[in-house]
Amino acid sequence: MTLKFTDISKRYGNRWALRDVSFEAEAGRVVGVYGLNGAGKTSLLRIAAGLEQVNGGAVEAPQAFFLPTFPETSLFERLRGFRLDTAELAATQSAKIDEALKSDAKLLCLDDPFRFFDAGERRQAMVKLRTAARDSGKLILFATNSFEQILGFADDLLVLVGGYLGQYGPASEVYNSPLTAAVASVTGRCNIFEARRLTSSKTDLPEFHTIEGGHRLFTGPLDRTRLGPINKNIPLAIRPEYISLSFGASFPEDNLLKAIVTEVSFLGPMTLVRLDAGGLELEALVLRLIGLNVGEECMVGLPPNRITVLS
Secondary structure, rough: OOOEEEEEEEOOOOOEEEEEEEEEEOOOOEEEEOOOOOOOHHHHHHHHHOOOOOOOOEEOOOOOOOOOOOOOOOOHHHHHHOOOOOOOOOHHHHHHHHHHOOOOEEEEEEEOOOOOOOOOOHHHHHHHOOOOHHHOOOOOEEEOOOOOHHHOOOOEEEEEEEEEEEEEEEHHHHHHHHOOOHHHOOOOOOEEEEOOOOOOOOOOOOEEEOOOOOOOOOOOOOOOHHHHOOOOEEEEEHHHOOOOOEOOOOEEEEEEEEEEEEEEEOOOEEEEEEEEEOOOEEEEEEEEOOOOOOEEEEEOOOOHHEEEEEO
């Protein structure tokens, strides 16, 4: 059982909600549909569920169950401004999820179903849905604009950017190796900065010169098609958790830069450290920050194999 979109486009009046979206999803998987508000997530789910006609392309889909973000209410209730409280909304959505799991539908299209759940309710619902995908062979499309929910739940990640398919694949792959600056910028914290390539496309370890700060950085081995022209700026990216902080230059192969700590923010299990490396502004995520305060100098390491070249 496969869900297949081939060059799907959807328009509402003069506004395009989706443009030329193509992907395939197999049974037994949880696919997170992610994007900012207005990216086209709800339209994609409604098309998959057979509730919307397309303006172009073709859809192959099994029998589907669609669960909207808000429970349906009668016309009379809507006219008098009827509203359920959060606990009632969560209970209603939980019952609908159980109904979907018991149905004969092979495809469950869930549009931000956990919006009203607390953390415990959300974890329980995720376990039920993942178990159903694995044991019953259901395909689950799950849309949200909470990236944390996606990473804790989805096997595969489908990123929509302005109605276009930005990237699709295993969630860990999309997170660790975003293809474009647009995808990198919406899929969690990421340092993105402009640089220009210095070395030949045949070089094993490409070297770049950052526009801000003027630093020379090596990356890991790359496909030549990802390098871009040598005479044009190209964006590089590295996730904050891959940046190391130290007081000494013990690992020169890790693109060590001198930087000043400009801000420290406690985030519970992690600490976010903002840095200024001669004009190149970076963010690092560390488990514990010991002996470094705002205004102090440290060494910042950017491991070459963790730097991504974007298109």
